[in-house]
Amino acid sequence: MPATQHExxxxxxxxxxxxxxxxxxxxxxxxxxxxRVLNEVxxxxxxxxxxxxxxxxxxxxxxxxxxxxxxxxxxxxxxxALHFAARERxxxxxxxxxxxxxxxxxxxxxxxxxxxxxxxxxFGRGLPLSTPHYQALIDSGKHLVxxxxxxxxxxxxxxxxxxxxxxxLTTHLIKLGHRDIALLIDASASQYTLNREEGFRETMxxxxxxxxxxxxxxxTPDGISTPGDExxxxxxxxxxxxxxxxxxxxxxLARRERPTAIVCYSDEFAIGALRAADVAGIEVPRExxxxxxxxxxxxxxxxxxxxxMRQPDKELGEKAIDLLLDRIEGKLPSGPVTIPLAAKLVVxxxxxxxxxxx
Amino acid sequence: MPATQHExxxxxxxxxxxxxxxxxxxxxxxxxxxxRVLNEVxxxxxxxxxxxxxxxxxxxxxxxxxxxxxxxxxxxxxxxALHFAARERxxxxxxxxxxxxxxxxxxxxxxxxxxxxxxxxxFGRGLPLSTPHYQALIDSGKHLVxxxxxxxxxxxxxxxxxxxxxxxLTTHLIKLGHRDIALLIDASASQYTLNREEGFRETMxxxxxxxxxxxxxxxTPDGISTPGDExxxxxxxxxxxxxxxxxxxxxxLARRERPTAIVCYSDEFAIGALRAADVAGIEVPRExxxxxxxxxxxxxxxxxxxxxMRQPDKELGEKAIDLLLDRIEGKLPSGPVTIPLAAKLVVxxxxxxxxxxx
DNA sequence: ATGAAAGCGCTAACAC
DNA sequence: GTGTTAGCGCTTTCAT
Numbered sequence: 001m002p003a004t005q006h007e008x009x010x011x012x013x014x015x016x017x018x019x020x021x022x023x024x025x026x027x028x029x030x031x032x033x034x035x036r037v038l039n040e041v042x043x044x045x046x047x048x049x050x051x052x053x054x055x056x057x058x059x060x061x062x063x064x065x066x067x068x069x070x071x072x073x074x075x076x077x078x079x080x081a082l083h084f085a086a087r088e089r090x091x092x093x094x095x096x097x098x099x100x101x102x103x104x105x106x107x108x109x110x111x112x113x114x115x116x117x118x119x120x121x122x123f124g125r126g127l128p129l130s131t132p133h134y135q136a137l138i139d140s141g142k143h144l145v146x147x148x149x150x151x152x153x154x155x156x157x158x159x160x161x162x163x164x165x166x167x168x169l170t171t172h173l174i175k176l177g178h179r180d181i182a183l184l185i186d187a188s189a190s191q192y193t194l195n196r197e198e199g200f201r202e203t204m205x206x207x208x209x210x211x212x213x214x215x216x217x218x219x220t221p222d223g224i225s226t227p228g229d230e231x232x233x234x235x236x237x238x239x240x241x242x243x244x245x246x247x248x249x250x251x252x253l254a255r256r257e258r259p260t261a262i263v264c265y266s267d268e269f270a271i272g273a274l275r276a277a278d279v280a281g282i283e284v285p286r287e288x289x290x291x292x293x294x295x296x297x298x299x300x301x302x303x304x305x306x307x308x309m310r311q312p313d314k315e316l317g318e319k320a321i322d323l324l325l326d327r328i329e330g331k332l333p334s335g336p337v338t339i340p341l342a343a344k345l346v347v348x349x350x351x352x353x354x355x356x357x358x
Numbered sequence: 359m360p361a362t363q364h365e366x367x368x369x370x371x372x373x374x375x376x377x378x379x380x381x382x383x384x385x386x387x388x389x390x391x392x393x394r395v396l397n398e399v400x401x402x403x404x405x406x407x408x409x410x411x412x413x414x415x416x417x418x419x420x421x422x423x424x425x426x427x428x429x430x431x432x433x434x435x436x437x438x439a440l441h442f443a444a445r446e447r448x449x450x451x452x453x454x455x456x457x458x459x460x461x462x463x464x465x466x467x468x469x470x471x472x473x474x475x476x477x478x479x480x481f482g483r484g485l486p487l488s489t490p491h492y493q494a495l496i497d498s499g500k501h502l503v504x505x506x507x508x509x510x511x512x513x514x515x516x517x518x519x520x521x522x523x524x525x526x527l528t529t530h531l532i533k534l535g536h537r538d539i540a541l542l543i544d545a546s547a548s549q550y551t552l553n554r555e556e557g558f559r560e561t562m563x564x565x566x567x568x569x570x571x572x573x574x575x576x577x578t579p580d581g582i583s584t585p586g587d588e589x590x591x592x593x594x595x596x597x598x599x600x601x602x603x604x605x606x607x608x609x610x611l612a613r614r615e616r617p618t619a620i621v622c623y624s625d626e627f628a629i630g631a632l633r634a635a636d637v638a639g640i641e642v643p644r645e646x647x648x649x650x651x652x653x654x655x656x657x658x659x660x661x662x663x664x665x666x667m668r669q670p671d672k673e674l675g676e677k678a679i680d681l682l683l684d685r686i687e688g689k690l691p692s693g694p695v696t697i698p699l700a701a702k703l704v705v706x707x708x709x710x711x712x713x714x715x716x
Numbered sequence: 717a718t719g720a721a722a723g724c725g726c727t728a729a730c731a732c
Numbered sequence: 733g734t735g736t737t738a739g740c741g742c743t744t745t746c747a748t
Contacts, residue, residue, distance in 0.1 A: 050472040052725035071434035114408040303661030410741035
């Protein structure tokens, strides 16, 4: 039970007003009194009660993150970046957990609301169903920054340009000479997935290559989905992405006609793919090129170090927090701001020219 | 700005007392009034202000975790487990970040205190310097559960028995016939490191094998440390564990006399080691056996799937939260409780018998 | 069955 | 310079 201002003031025989003046560095206080107070404050290791302060000030110096249902390697760098950026500006990050479903997003938002966070970062899964909840949040005058562009939402947004990134990955393979390229993604309708697919399709088409629909593999917890299938949206995060990559690639490689390269949803998928190729006795990159996305550490230390895209996580966190806090502090003109950030191609050893056919 | 009880009551022309009775399911309220209130509450999507409630009740239904400085793959499973276990019992987990230094631990504790958390989980790095701060916390009557036994601290503790785990790993290698076994750890004085080393040494000695000091490799950001060297404690977490493993193993393998097996600090170390062996042209497990610790997903999907120890993360989280909340709710007799949990050996393909010498 | 009022710890406006 | 006071939103006790 930490000391309160009331107790300290009583103990020192002064009023709470005077005590507060010392604590808030007001000059309107006798030097001797100030001295006495500061000593006592230090002696008792007084720490202001942030709860009471927040209630009074209607401002808790806290940003709420509508985060992922479970922490994963693929999101912790962004969370760390947000945390440090917030801390840098004197704010604390509170992490809410939502599995990305609309209900959970709503619950998560309510919970953060009730803790009186000063603003929100939408991390989430980027599923369109949550849009109304975010819209309601904005309408109620709260500040929100999303980490992916959500169609139909007029809101501040800082995001990694995934579509562009997948254009670059695909282009990289095409330049190496590949024409038979597969795409290995998950079956959700999240922005993350859609953007990857769009980037891939656009680039293939522009290069005069018609993407083969049976080489666009959508993995679900139940296997590989047929187009339009969106089963088990909610439990997706529980399944291992490595397993997805392994599974999808194994099925792909077991077919009669095989691609010479695979664009994967993530590094996890790609490492699973690498393993599947190994098990199938297919040599990477000689017989099969594989690219990932994220530049996670395991990608760098994989048996065949992965060619992948590095996301500017630090920059993303800083820009998002700056945008949010500038809004909160009223430093920004009205009208939503959108800041796209570019991922960077990291070339390693998992890609090569296609094996010329017999 | 969410609706308050005051507003709703005024709007309905009733007193706050009556409104509150409805919200708290008191039977002492007219059925018609109750109906009217509940409708309005739903219509306005009223959510109680947790901040105000906490201030009044002196209980926020929140547990504070003195967590790691940065989220890493090796700790997120435990954090997820804590989160879900807390949620299960109606509590929210708030994550504090500390790099494990005594100062940061103190700051982190203060910050959580000022948010009036009901209890603490010490995740941290397990460095002895922080002990006094935790002692002070206990002395002030707060509830604390640590996730590692801290010598000299009488406190509730749920922990994975790392020393025992390293005994098992070492025994596994000895049973395979290895005698020349190296230990690859970091140079910190954390409980994590010390327990690993103890388990290794004990087992070697009991098997009549004298551990070679030059094969107990302690990696630091500056290279390999000499005994007693504890430079750069604070920045340790910034360096890649994979890099550590790669580096330490490369140096070890470059020596004239090489071990036939390496016990690693973690799966990250082990994957780095795997890569180093690959680069050095040494075949795993034929020429070199490697064991990790953690059973992270990349370990399972490594080129040579790793033999490692799986930690009971879910159980750890549940037991720790149960212990803490039972304490808070006064359900436990006095006196500290210590619950050791066993890690489980997972045998994969990274170990084999030693190559018989020429 | 309902209303009035006090108080959690802090801040800020106002009086002396 | 210092003391007093009201109030943030919620819970609880005491009157009615």
